[in-house]
Amino acid sequence: MIVSRLELIDFRNYVSGEFDLLDGTTAVIGDNGQGKTNLAEALAYLATLSSFRGAPGDALVRVGADQAIIRATVRHDDGRESLIEAELTVVGRNRVQVNKQKLKRVRDLLGTVRVTVFSPDDLIVVKGSPGDRRRFMDDTLVALATKYDAIRLEIDRIVKQRNSLLKQAQKAGHRAENLPDDIAVTLDVWDAKFVELADQFGYARATLVARITPMVQDAYDQLAGESSPIELRYEPEWRQIGLLKALTAARPMDLRRGVSTVGPHRDELALSINGLPSRTHASQGEQRTLALALRLASHRLVTERTESAPVLVLDDVLSELDDGRATALLEHLPPGQVVITTASELPPAAQADRVLRVKAGEVVTES
Ligand SMILES: Nc1ncnc2c1ncn2[C@@H]1O[C@H](COP(=O)(O)OP(=O)(O)OP(=O)(O)O)[C@@H](O)[C@H]1O
Ligand SMILES: [Mg+2]
Missing domain, CATH: 1.20.1050.90 (RecF/RecN/SMC, N-terminal domain)
Structure with a gap:
């Protein structure tokens, strides 16, 4: 299962951001405070319906906005695609649609998207x-x-x-x-x-x-x-x-x-x-x-x-490890979709299929 496309509207510092993630490894590079962890948080939200940082729901909505939208295209292993749209409101009246069908309970989404975050x-x-x-x-x-x-x-x-x-x-x-x-x-x-x-x-x-x-x-x-x-x-x-x-x-x-x-x-x-x-x-x-x-x-x-491999999101993992351990990690990444965020350039061991740069909640695709 992969998240092939992710769109964030009024989510944290994203007014409107679009990520084409596709299969393989995507590196998300940006300076401190630009929106890398926010991206990781949005992906993980689809899997757990909560913030992995333990933040309350209203913190996920961009300051000044009433609601945030996370829209994701998910491609399952059998080739089927689903469009997931989660609406998070400041007052906590959240709603989720899958393929434009409203789910009875938001928690019914659990199990549709699997994400591992480190x-x-x-x-x-x-x-x-x-x-x-x-x-x-x-x-x-x-x-x-x-x-x-x-x-x-x-x-x-x-x-x-x-x-x-x-x-x-x-x-x-x-x-x-x-x-x-x-x-x-x-x-x-x-x-x-x-x-x-x-x-x-x-x-x-x-x-x-x-x-x-x-x-x-x-x-x-x-x-x-x-x-x-x-x-x-x-x-x-x-x-x-x-x-x-x-x-x-x-x-x-x-x-x-x-x-x-x-x-x-x-x-x-x-x-x-x-x-x-x-x-x-x-x-x-x-x-x-x-x-x-x-x-x-x-x-x-x-x-x-x-x-089926969940999406593996490694947020800022490289800054935490010495060179040997960082290289070992990058050389042995598990198969499946991987998103690695980093504030510095990627070491040569990282064979990213795609590089996205984020700056103040905006996304630029590089390659
Ligand atoms: N609800 C919100 N509305 C607007 N901006 C927000 C909201 N929540 C967080 N932010 C801002 O989002 C910015 C980016 O945060 P994020 O944690 O994604 O940065 P980062 O790229 O991971 O940085 P670092 O490299 O320091 O970990 C921060 O400057 C933060 O103030
Ligand atoms: Mg961060």
């Missing part, structure tokens, strides 16, 4: 909190199958409802030993739903981690030019004893604190290089390499499982 912000997967690593696992799951988006949302909803019930009980001074029957019964109902979804999701995360680990190792070794053992460990305690048991054991604490203290919303994916935890021990360059290897592995897994 940006300098990805360092957070290695350096950030467990939530950042959960997002990495879960975004990969959603790229593999959109049903995981629904499961993830439902788990979030259950945790919220459960937390508000716990908070209420905590405020009323209830403890596990004197919990009124009605609250206990309601909690049991939430717990039963929670357990069912969490089991599915925990299993999916564990399977994902097992499948992706050798791919992360390959990508890391290839980038680093030498082999360092990488470990990804996802072993939440609740999966070992069963969530229902874990929730029962944690209930006194949950009531004391007024929050759900165990479950998939608290999981950690521990990462290590050479047996040392990467968040606290790896060098900056090792952390960057691992972050990139995680993203490339996720891209490869999605490509293999869906039998």
